[in-house]
Amino acid sequence: MTDAARTLHTLTLGQRPVGRTALRARWIVGHAQGGHRLLENAEVVIEGQRVLYVGPAFPGEVARRIDLGEVLVSPGFVDLDALSDIDTTLLTVDYGPGWAKGRVWPQSYLDRGPYEMYAPEELDFQKRFAFAQLLRNGITTALPIASLFYRAWGETVAEFEAAAAAAGELGLRVWLGPAYRSGGIVCTAPGKLEPQFDEARGMQGLDDALAFADRIAGSFDGLVQPMLAPDRVETCTLPLLRRTMAASAERGLPVRLHMAQGRMERKTVEALHGTTAPRWLAANGLLNDRLIAPHAVEATPEDLQLYADHGVTIAHCPLVYARDGEMLRSFRKCRDLGIRIGMGTDTAPPDMVLNMAVGLMMGRAAEGGAAGLSTAEIFDAATIGGADALGRPDLGRLAPGSLADIAIFDLSDPGFAPTIDPIQTLVFGATGRVTGAVFVDGRLSMCDGKVAGMDIDAARRQVQRQFEGLLAKYPDRTWGHPALDTLFPPTYPPGLMESDMESA
Template identity: 65%
Template sequence: MTASAQQALAALPLGKRPEGRTLLTADWVLAHEGDGHALLRRGEVVMEGGEVVFTGHAFPGEVARRLDFGAALISPGMIDLDALSDLDTTILGIDHFPAWKKGRVWPLSYVENGPYEMYSPEELAFQKRFAFGQLLLNGITTAAPIASLFYREWGETTAEFDAAADAAGDLGLRVFLSPAYRAGGMVLHAPGDMRPHFDEARGLKGLAEAAEYIARQAGRHEGLVQGLLAPDRVETCTAVLLRETFARAEDLGVKVRLHMAQGVMEVETVRKLHGSTAPAWLAQEGLLSERLIAPHATNATEEDQKLYAERGVSIVHCPLVSGRGGSSLNSFSKIRDMGVNIAMGTDTTPPDMLMNLLAGLITGRMNDGAPDRLLTRDLFDAATLGGAKALGRSDLGRLAPGARADIAVFGLDDVSMAPSIDPITTLVTGGSGKVTQAVFVDGRLSMRFGEVAGIDMRAARAQAQAQFDRLIAQYPARTWGHPTVEEIFPPSYPIREARNA
């Protein structure tokens, strides 16, 4: 980036739209032409207010300022439809097995004593603000938040999501959200013996609260906040709750995100409860449609995949989290060729979409047994156009006149990256979220060179660590047999403390 452009960027008010037209240029611009993206060498993007008004070369009009990012790619902002919005507890399961023994399932003794919240209302509000800042640092401009309900009393609350809406407005992040709810949960009755417990009335109450939240919050902060109904997981829902969910979604005009076909425990539980896989069960209930967004599909059978294709269901591919757990989408190219729309999610910290695209490329090619059926552009499309299609928003995920000015700028000259001829291949195979230089959301400058509007990320990181430490200290009460923290989460290697002199 030229020195003059750096000065011009630094002069822009963080968290606000610059006045007048702003022209962005770089060595590469990923614009939208016809049915897909096209690379413009030394292209230009002009935005005014919250909208893109021009993409191409040699803009003929007047502009208030020009920002030349040099060796960079100006791209549509990434869309993350499984964006972690709490402090990441999935990392606790990477080396610690089995899950029931490591505090990942409620023991019966805990349920009988009465579940409780492990976080205060202030901590719940903070962790979403911190997570939203991390998304912006990684070039993500649109997110559908997700969080674990394990450490909750039951579901999420409207109070914490009111705070989340305000955080999205303050930081400048486009969000589709409402509090997650459920009609049941898995309970550990004995070592390895996990059974579902249901309270349908509580689930219906959560749905009503989520619908009220959407009616009240959708459209706030100049449209950055939109609704999405988010029942927790398919095995925690009853048919009544899901039928009511889709009916309310139709009334509200919103999508439904429901995790399914994502793990062995879910598959076994749903078969015991309903005699089929989750997608087949929802098809029998008449609930598979374009309204459904379904992470993760790693355990989807061929029949399930066909049902997704026939009914217009979008899946959310989270290859990094899936791969860490020993599973993968089988396969990206196969499901794509069947006509299933594929969006992307990160579902962990850091929410590094570029890292996820590389993980998706690697696992996809391994499942194909060949390298030529899946290209880097396929993953990039999923993180932009696929997410926009899943949300039903043709004005997102692309840079074209009339689209919202949701833009990420990725540096291509980081010293850790190899020289390249193609910016997409370079970023997917050798980049990371750390090369994100600037992010505009709806025309607002939300992030520049690690500085995020509305939050001091360095101070927030220290606060997050202290909050996480307090969370870990509570794990024994929610773990079978109540072992110590050290027994639940032993270190990778023995720890030796310094001896006193």
């Protein structure tokens, strides 16, 4: 058991403690005068859903005072592209090309009628599992993302009703919106990828998403908020994006749209619209400060200037790109242009600390030195940057009046010795597994790896079973329908050891 967990045993998992709770800690990241401030041997007092006080010993009365010891009390992370399904990027990074490995629908699969890879109850379960993983990594606000490659078309309202309930029950703050699209990329011959569109289907998806948004806004004590989530830009038509942005303006909803994020997207958008995605949107008046755009790794200098001019936020997910040898070029250039940067996990492990570590290294590599990015800048992106993208100054920072969304990191981990600065220690340590406890909306949502109402070990086994069910369907939806054992060859060739052969 971690230090944080030991000291929090008097609180009930999943519950908001009654009365004021003072959390005393070696280190606290507070917020004052427009930025994070580091406090040593200080207290955070929470009352109800909110933070009442941050500073040296609180002079007022409290119902309980908990000395957390050698921990860092931090604002919980805001994850703008939060992994919410069973991760499938592991099926792409080491195996390619995508069209030959089931990552692009073959025409034969489209003709037979695409189908859901998962049963409805499996979709519900995997979101619940993913939400638990986010909490276990100190993420308190999430904008879920999942791949549509494995869906009949878009995400469904039914699964998002279930996701809202899961977030409410587990105690995770979410912005939810089922992903919709008017088209998809189809493999019509080996290596030949073509977009195909169904405008009516896209519009129906948007209508359903808007009805859902109106219904769930502010539910579960405000824990669940709506967003609009059109899928990747190359799968959206101009009318769909126009209506999306008009509805977003009317309702004040954030919109997340993947663009300037992949080579296939760049080629497809160039072929369809004769330009880059950001320039296409800008030319149609569709870039604005409600737009959150993962991942910008393919953005041109002109694209980035357009983001800066229109207040677009980049959702920066360094881990998933670093694995592919790609990176944002660069964090420094974006910040110098005045572009807001928030962060996302996007892949497994959904670990924001690891993403900060990789982001720091890649940001410095991109600029050829440590001046490329500071530890404070990457920590700001994972907290303040995401909160500001959502227009929520009461998230991403700990100050009187802010919501009590708190992550507690154990600094007593032996792997963290020695230490000179707690933020540097956390980021260099590069693992969210030191997350001892998490409060969301004043509730103790995670403690010692546990979340309310879930057996994590049993859940892990179920994830693997569901993933194997997905794999079994792979040949059916891969060009040429190759046998499963040829799709994903092992890291090393399978073989016997000499001693095995002797005994055989």
